[in-house]
Amino acid sequence: MSEQTTVNQLSFEQAMAELEQVVTRLERGEVALEEMIDLSRRGMELRKRCESKLREAEEKVAQITTDAEGNPTGSTPVEGL
Numbered sequence: 001m002s003e004q005t006t007v008n009q010l011s012f013e014q015a016m017a018e019l020e021q022v023v024t025r026l027e028r029g030e031v032a033l034e035e036m037i038d039l040s041r042r043g044m045e046l047r048k049r050c051e052s053k054l055r056e057a058e059e060k061v062a063q064i065t066t067d068a069e070g071n072p073t074g075s076t077p078v079e080g081l
Helices: 012-028 033-062
Strands: 064-066 072-075
Touching: 012 033, 033 064
Parallel strands: none
Antiparallel strands: 064 072
């Protein structure tokens, strides 16, 4: 993913994949200090994006309605999503 791509444009999967790349590069320790700072910043933004997308998914799942036997019958709209 391009450094120019804003984090808010990324899907959960894209953000997670890029976050894994960032962590791998940081763990290797083969980057200069300034790049390490930039990678750390990007990693924090990506982590926040992943957490946000997971929270959205959890809220959607929580809104699934079921019948008396536990079978899905539909969903209740989540405000703001």
